[in-house]
Amino acid sequence: xxxxxxxxxxxxxxxxxxxxxxxxxxxxxxxxxxxxxxxxxxxxxxxxxxxxxxxxxxxxxxxxxxxxxxxxxxxxxxxxxxxxxxxxxxxxxxxxxxxxxxxxxxxxxxxxxxxxxxxxxxxxxxxxxxxxxxxxxxxxxxxxxxxxxxxxxxxxxxxxxxxxxxxxxxxxxxxxxxxxxxxxxxxxxxxxxxxxxxxxxxxxxxxxxxxxxxxxxxxxxxxxxxxxxxxxxxxxxxxxxxxxxxxxxxxxxxxxxxxxxxxxxxxxxxxxxxxxxxxxxxxxxxxxxxxxxxxxxxxxxxxxxxxxxxxxxxxxxxxxxxxxxxxxxxxxxxxxxxxxxxxxxxxxxxxxxxxxxxxxxxxxxxxxxxxxxxxxxxxxxxxxxxxxxxxxxxxxxxxxxxxxxxxxxxxxxxxxxxxxxxxxxxxxxxxxxxxxxxxxxxxxxxxxxxxxxxxxxxxxxxxxxxxxxxxxxxxxxxxxxxxxxxxxxxxxxxxxxxxxxxxxxxxxxxxxxxxxxxxxxxxxxxxxxxxxxxxxxxxxxxxxxxxxxxxxxxxxxxxxxxxxxxxxxxxxxxxxxxxxxxxxxxxxxxxxxxxxxxxx
Numbered sequence: 172x173x174x175x176x177x178x179x180x181x182x183x184x185x186x187x188x189x190x191x192x193x194x195x196x197x198x199x200x201x202x203x204x205x206x207x208x209x210x211x212x213x214x215x216x217x218x219x220x221x222x223x224x225x226x227x228x229x230x231x232x233x234x235x236x237x238x239x240x241x242x243x244x245x246x247x248x249x250x251x252x253x254x255x256x257x258x259x260x261x262x263x264x265x266x267x268x269x270x271x272x273x274x275x276x277x278x279x280x281x282x283x284x285x286x287x288x289x290x291x292x293x294x295x296x297x298x299x300x301x302x303x304x305x306x307x308x309x310x311x312x313x314x315x316x317x318x319x320x321x322x323x324x325x326x327x328x329x330x331x332x333x334x335x336x337x338x339x340x341x342x343x344x345x346x347x348x349x350x351x352x353x354x355x356x357x358x359x360x361x362x363x364x365x366x367x368x369x370x371x372x373x374x375x376x377x378x379x380x381x382x383x384x385x386x387x388x389x390x391x392x393x394x395x396x397x398x399x400x401x402x403x404x405x406x407x408x409x410x411x412x413x414x415x416x417x418x419x420x421x422x423x424x425x426x427x428x429x430x431x432x433x434x435x436x437x438x439x440x441x442x443x444x445x446x447x448x449x450x451x452x453x454x455x456x457x458x459x460x461x462x463x464x465x466x467x468x469x470x471x472x473x474x475x476x477x478x479x480x481x482x483x484x485x486x487x488x489x490x491x492x493x494x495x496x497x498x499x500x501x502x503x504x505x506x507x508x509x510x511x512x513x514x515x516x517x518x519x520x521x522x523x524x525x526x527x528x529x530x531x532x533x534x535x536x537x538x539x540x541x542x543x544x545x546x547x548x549x550x551x552x553x554x555x556x557x558x559x560x561x562x563x564x565x566x567x568x569x570x571x572x573x574x575x576x577x578x579x580x581x582x583x584x585x586x587x588x589x590x591x592x593x594x595x596x597x598x599x600x601x602x603x604x605x606x607x608x609x610x611x612x613x614x615x616x617x618x619x620x621x622x623x624x625x626x627x628x629x630x631x632x633x634x635x636x637x638x639x640x641x642x643x644x645x646x647x648x649x650x651x652x653x654x655x656x657x658x659x660x661x662x663x664x665x666x667x668x669x670x671x672x673x674x675x676x677x678x679x680x681x682x683x684x685x686x687x688x689x690x691x692x693x694x695x696x697x698x699x700x701x702x703x704x705x706x707x708x709x710x711x712x713x714x715x716x717x718x719x720x721x722x723x724x725x726x727x728x729x730x731x732x733x734x735x736x737x738x739x740x741x742x743x744x745x746x747x748x749x750x751x752x753x754x755x756x757x758x759x760x761x762x763x764x765x766x767x768x769x770x771x
Contacts, residue, residue: 324693325713327723331731337759344759353436354768361443365396365450373454381467387545389455390525394518394550396448403440405557406646412437413649419657425739429763432654432740438770442491449484456481470528476521483510483517493769501604515554522547561645565601572637576696578625579668580634582641585618591679593647594672595621601642604629609650609672612679622697624668651742651767652676658739658763659683662732664725664753666690669744670701677708685732686712689723725749726756733762740765 337344369392372384402408416434419427459477462468487510490496496503526541535541542548571583582597589595589610596605606629608621625631652672655661660683665673667690677684686709693702693714705712713732715723729741743753743766750766757764 324716324719327715327720327728328731331724331727332734334727334730334756335760338761348755348758352768353433354439354770357436357439358443358446361399361440362447365392365447368392369451369454381462381465383454383458383461386455386458386462387525387547389451389458390521391546391550393448393451393455394547394554396444396451397514397518398550398554400441400444400448401554401557403437403444406561406648409437410646410649413653417653417656421657421659423657425763428657429740432657432763432765434654435651435765436768438768442770445491446488449488452481452484468528470524473521473524473528476517476524480514480517480521483514486510487514496769504604512558515551515558518547518551519555522551564646565642565644567640567642570639570641572633572639573620574634574637575622575698575701576692577634578691578696580623580637581620581698581701582623582633582637583613583618583620587619588612588617589619589647592650592653592676594650594675595643595647596645597621597641597643599638599641601644605644606630607648609652609675610647611671611674614678622668622671622674622701624696626668650675651765652744653680654765655684655740655742656680656682660736660738661685662687662729662736662738662741664729664741664743664745666725666745666749668697670697670705672744674701674704674708678704681708683736685709685736685738687715687725687728687732688712689715689717689725691718692716726753729753729757730760730762733757739763742766 339347372388376382376384412434416431419431421428423431456477459468459474463470463474486506490503490506522545523542526545527538529535530538530541536544568584568586571585573581573583575581589612591612592609594607594609596607598605608623610619610621612619623630623633625634650672652663652675655663655676662685663673663676664687666688670688670690673686673688676682677686686705688705690696693716702714705714713728717723729743732738733741740763741753741757743750743764745753745766747769754764754766
């Protein structure tokens, strides 16, 4: 720690004047106030916030800014006992040679007295104590010293508790947590809900003339499943579902809350309905082909469009298989988007052609009446509306890039206010690819930012060639971390730029938590402001520099913090492999754990 002038006795008569001098003051509350909603004992470590006054005005983004957040503590009420408990020397403590302090009364009055931070829970500390900061205000240059002791780089502790033995057998655990997840169960439910009526329909119509169920009913079943698959991925529907589930109160049993928090597995409904729609359409194609071959139908246009639609449905399902989706995400996205659009357009043509054929029969209704009476018409109307809706909100907005390092960039936007724990999709080519990022609301509530790290060709391009404008469409979408608010206390585990979603939640919806962040050179890569934001939410945040200490056992550390903080759940935002590893490591031991999945 940086050495300052020898300590001098603290003159408490000067302290009452500090708040009106326009200078900074460091305070560390060793005994925070208990929250009535937090039954667990609070952390005993200091919480630091910063502000700087120059000529009576705040100067933003200054690392030397300091502000008192405890309304019960003001310089005017500072007592000798209080100063002593905060680590500042007094006449009493100065006589005791066993008391160590690095602050003097002059330091305190100048607003540069350091805060003593010791004994970080579960980790050794390497404190950042350089005294350097420069503030530029209204054309003149003013130097202000900054004591950067409010965040620390941690070394993985050696005394991490041993992980408990996983219950039940290995085979059962593998099946339960890898092949019978909530996603797979939702997929199976949707599939079964379609296969059962399909089999019943075929059995009851096995002797009908012509053979098989009504063609219109089969087409309606296929269209209804397409609508369900589409709606479950629609932004407004997703946000509404999250709002409903996040209203779950804390007094609900933990068993129920841990189930509700699995909402982000709704992708199982999407894929289950999409596969079911394809199965229904395969049956529809078989029936149309039989009718055409037997001479019942003489509409070659219907035949051609039916087979093209079937090919599009099969291609969408094929490229959505995780194995192929990982190999080329851009191909998957292009097929999903353009094949989907073409399918909707061809479905309209198919409905019109089939309605035209019906209207030409003797005693049939007119074409318009036939179309309106078709359930598929109304289903397609809803699908078309929600397909167009996000693109009606397409616009190009101004961006303000902030280079954090060669590996990361922070992009600021001012075109809208944004709510808690939301993500947006941005693009430099709206018809080619879109990339989703968690938004971090600004303190002023009028703007937000997002963090982009080098994770591929597109992200590398944004870092090397920052853009000052991006395309956005639709509305911000709620993310996985929103479900953390249904728990009283959580552990947040992340690596690299996964700190972006974490900050999105901590800034907009703070809650009792412990943060575990492992990344190479965090200060160099992401900057001191990001680290300070993390430690404002969790003063004891475990920030690990993997360049200095190597990659730690994240499962063991996550369990360590879970037990230590008496948390109710663990949330992980990382790469897919580590996320699966941590979620499996926790859930196989009976600990509620959550993290984005490939289709969340």
